[in-house]
Amino acid sequence: MRYLTRTLLVPAAAGLLLSPLDAVREPADRPNVVVVFLDDAGYGDFAHTGNPTIETPNLTRLAREGATFTQFYVTSPACSASRYSLLTGRTPGRSGLGRWVVGPQAERHLHPDEITIADGLRTAGYATGIFGKWHLGTPNERNAQTPDALPLAHGFDTWVGTDVSHDYDRSRLIESSPDGETPIRGYELIAEGLPDRPEIGATLTSLYTERAVAFIRENRDEPFFLYLPHNMPHLGLYVADAFRGTSRRGLLGDVMAEIDDSLGRIVAELERLGIAKNTMVVVTSDNGPWIRFRDTEDHPKYGEARLHVGYAMPFRDGKGSTWEGGVRVPGVFWWPGMIEPETVELAPVSTLDILPTVFHLAEVPLPGDRVIDGRNIAPYLNRDRFGGEVGEFRFPYSGPDNTAFAFREGPWKLHIRLTSQLGTDHGFSASRESPLLFQVEQDLGERIDRSGERPEVTAALLRSLGEYERSLEDDPGFWDE
Numbered sequence: 001m002r003y004l005t006r007t008l009l010v011p012a013a014a015g016l017l018l019s020p021l022d023a024v025r026e027p028a029d030r031p032n033v034v035v036v037f038l039d040d041a042g043y044g045d046f047a048h049t050g051n052p053t054i055e056t057p058n059l060t061r062l063a064r065e066g067a068t069f070t071q072f073y074v075t076s077p078a079c080s081a082s083r084y085s086l087l088t089g090r091t092p093g094r095s096g097l098g099r100w101v102v103g104p105q106a107e108r109h110l111h112p113d114e115i116t117i118a119d120g121l122r123t124a125g126y127a128t129g130i131f132g133k134w135h136l137g138t139p140n141e142r143n144a145q146t147p148d149a150l151p152l153a154h155g156f157d158t159w160v161g162t163d164v165s166h167d168y169d170r171s172r173l174i175e176s177s178p179d180g181e182t183p184i185r186g187y188e189l190i191a192e193g194l195p196d197r198p199e200i201g202a203t204l205t206s207l208y209t210e211r212a213v214a215f216i217r218e219n220r221d222e223p224f225f226l227y228l229p230h231n232m233p234h235l236g237l238y239v240a241d242a243f244r245g246t247s248r249r250g251l252l253g254d255v256m257a258e259i260d261d262s263l264g265r266i267v268a269e270l271e272r273l274g275i276a277k278n279t280m281v282v283v284t285s286d287n288g289p290w291i292r293f294r295d296t297e298d299h300p301k302y303g304e305a306r307l308h309v310g311y312a313m314p315f316r317d318g319k320g321s322t323w324e325g326g327v328r329v330p331g332v333f334w335w336p337g338m339i340e341p342e343t344v345e346l347a348p349v350s351t352l353d354i355l356p357t358v359f360h361l362a363e364v365p366l367p368g369d370r371v372i373d374g375r376n377i378a379p380y381l382n383r384d385r386f387g388g389e390v391g392e393f394r395f396p397y398s399g400p401d402n403t404a405f406a407f408r409e410g411p412w413k414l415h416i417r418l419t420s421q422l423g424t425d426h427g428f429s430a431s432r433e434s435p436l437l438f439q440v441e442q443d444l445g446e447r448i449d450r451s452g453e454r455p456e457v458t459a460a461l462l463r464s465l466g467e468y469e470r471s472l473e474d475d476p477g478f479w480d481e
Contacts, residue, residue: 017182022195025278027338028385030124030223030362032279033117034265035354037086037227039079039133039165039234040319042289043258044311046330051311053248054256058264059283062334066281067343071441072331072335073350074098074287075400077320077419079165082286082351083229086137087116087154089374092402093472096479102137102399104163104170109137109149111478115356118155118225120364127219129407130159130228131208138163138172139184145168147184152176156227160211166194166231166238167301173200195301201238203415204231205255207248209262213269220273223362228266230259233310235290236302250306267334277337280361280381282354285329291318314445321420322405323398323446324413338382345380348393353377371475396468409463411441412454414461415473435462 015169027029030062044051048060057263065280075085078100081092087110093102097108118128130151137149146384151159160175173190180188188475191200206332212228216363232238232255239254247253263283270276289310302308312318312325331349352374359366375393378386405417415436418428428449430436437451437458451458 010157017450018047022463023044024225025151026467027277027335028361029278030126030272031335031338032226032264032275033121033126033225033361034226034279034281034334035086035117035228036266036281036283037083038283038285039229039231040287040289040310041233041256041285041329042291042310042318043261043315043329044313045212045252045289048332049330051073051249052340054253055247056260058260058267059330059332062267062281062283064338065336065341066332066415067332067345067473069331069333069345069347069361069380071286071346071348072329073327073341073395074329075327075346075350075352076402077228077287077318077322077326077397078400081398081402083134083136084110085373085477086286086351086354087118088114089352089372089395090114090370090477091373091403092398093396094475095402095475098401100398100402102135102164103319104168105142107142108136108479109146110154112148112153113478114154115370116155117152117358118227120155120359121223121225121362122155122340123155124362124364125223127215127224128156128158128227128364129209129212129215129219129220130156130161130223130227131215131230132161132177132227133165133231134159134161134229135164135216138237140399143237145184147186150176150184150187152186158215160190160207161229161438162194162204162231165234166204167234167236169195171195173204184226195236198238201231201236202240204238205258205262206240209265212262214267215368216269216275220304221432222397223278225358226266228262229286230262230289232259233289235307235308235311237308245427248344250307251304280333280335280338281298283330283332283334284351288315288318288321288326288329291325314444318421320416321422322399322415323420324440324444326421327397327423333381335381340382340384343381347380347390348395349377349380350374350393354396356382371471372473387437394468396465399459404465404468407468408440409461409464411439412457412461413446414465416452416459416465432462437461
């Protein structure tokens with residue numbers, strides 16, 4: 001980190017893997033980038049991480065043929081802040097949003113002066129498309145209906161998806177359109193009030209997949225960036241009829257099977273077109289899962305919600321928590337011919353590292369007028385091809401107001417404040433005066449507070465946290481200038 005000081009995918013037939021396009025670019029010459037970003041999928045919601053009844057064979061295949069990062073993190077255990085960091089390579093504290101979730105009536109949105117992955121890649125000649133949930137601001141009465149809140153103002157050429165999570169009463173399914181005038185210039189409204197439109201919810205995964213496959217097909221002759229932020233498995237869960245009732249896990253398993261089938265269709269198209277070796281695919285989730293509701297009755301908006309929540313195991317807590325279960329998620333990278341099969345990387349990385357890595361691969365210079373908190377992790381993908389060292393992992397875990405609630409350096413994690421889906425203290429309390437210290441590579445469940453026996457480690461992490469917070473004063477983000 002730098003501071004300012006259910007279809008099993010089978011390999012395509014051999015004949016289909018040969019294409020004149022194979023000679024167009026070498027694998028590392030401006031590779032295509034596909035980022036699949038699930039919503040609220042926990043570390044334990046996949047077959048390759050040990051779930052005994054959820055089947056995700058396509059992701060298992062990518063993990064076996066590519067790289068699995070066992071310590072893969074997002075910066076925030078909630079939606080908008082996590083997406084901000086993925087797209088910008090910057091911690092949520094620089095966003096100026098002031099909160100970890102931006103609702104449909106929020107005045108602020110992703111600032112137009114932020115540089116996203118799409119912004120940078122478009123300067124290098126990439127086609128850019130997003131098919132899925134945005135949740136980084138939406139035009140409303142409080143921000144003068146500005147279209148700057150939506151993806152076309154942030155480097156994307158085309159979009160179809162929801163402006164916020166589909167469980168908001170004011171959620172909308174929107175499509176970019178040159179002639180769109182309703183309700184926002186440059187966009188067309190497909191549907192609104194999605195909680196009352198389950199027939200729309202059931203089509204989201206297939207809609208995004210069909211558009212993504214078409215986007216790949218249309219841009220096969222040029223480098224492209226495809227961002228696929230699925231709405232699922234965020235509550236309430238919706239699934240197409242073809243997958244309903246197919247999983248032993250119930251509705252959550254059905255939803256994960258459809259998402260996995262979507263992944264299989266995308267990879268199959270890359271292979272059919274002969275461009276798989278020119279493409280890096282990244283699959284992860286925006287935060288950990290809902291793991292329970294505090295009331296004993298089913299949530300009225302979500303139906304039998306207690307049966308639909310996911311798993312963060314073996315980690316503690318889930319979404320909305322800066323315990324590991326809220327922020328440690330699966331991280332799979334697949335790039336045939338470039339990433340050695342069955343690569344398992346134990347070093348910690350995060351979504352902050354995706355932008356610097358992608359910019360390095362595409363030969364896009366990092367912006368020099370702002371802090372980029374992530375690191376180039378290309379050496380982890382192929383040490384022979386991408387030499388050099390990866391910088392030290394120094395990582396703030398952001399809470400509800402986007403300030404650091406915990407901080408990690410090396411294997412040590414310091415909790416300064418606590419937020420938890422299972423209750424405020426969850427058996428502990430933490431403050432700057434009495435923080436909690438865990439060695440999270442040995443103590444996966446964060447059960448044993450080591451602050452009393454390792455005061456020197458606590459002091460070192462507090463110093464690093466102070467450096468990070470001072471960097472926020474120097475680069476507080478564009479909204480605060």
